[in-house]
Amino acid sequence: MSRLAISFCRRQQRRRYKLRLNNAGNRLRLSVFKSNKFIYAQAIDDANHITIASVSSNSKDFPKDSLKTYGMESFKWIGKQIADKLKAKNKTKIVFDIGGWKMHGCIKALADTARENGLEF
Structure with a gap:
């Protein structure tokens, strides 16, 4: 790999993990992952290292x-589903972790729908 490719990979890794380091464990983290076929969203409690929903x-x-x-x-x-599950557990304040993706298109639609259904981030 060239130096440019290595530095780009490191910048991308820093961008992905920066949110996890700055979230001092006081809010849930809504992590979004998308593969070529499926979409996954999970609410993670970083203080206790468990998945809530x-x-x-x-x-x-x-x-x-x-x-x-x-x-x-x-x-x-x-x-909508993740917002409903978190509201049922009385958790409304979260941090949105887009995992290195840009906040537009489908990711933005997921975030807007979660906000409309009661989540605050």
């Missing part, structure tokens, strides 16, 4: 007959 487009309750597993509507569905 998780939703994915690979789960059984995902409406596969009405939604594609990877589209704008599925990101909105996941945002």
Whole structure:
């Protein structure tokens, strides 16, 4: 690998982990991961190192007959589901961890839907 590629990888890793270091464990972290086929969102308590709630487009309750597993509507569905699960556990203040992705398109749709359904970040 060239020096430029190595420095880019290090910058990308720093960008991904910066939020985890700055979140002093006082809020839940909503982590979003997207693969080529599926979307995963989970609320993580960094102080206790546990996952509070998780939703994915690979789960059984995902409406596969009405939604594609990877589209704008599925990101909105996941945002609504994770917000509902966290509100049921009386957790509304979170930090949104986009994991190095840019905040536009599908990730922004997930974040906006989660905000509309009661999460604060």
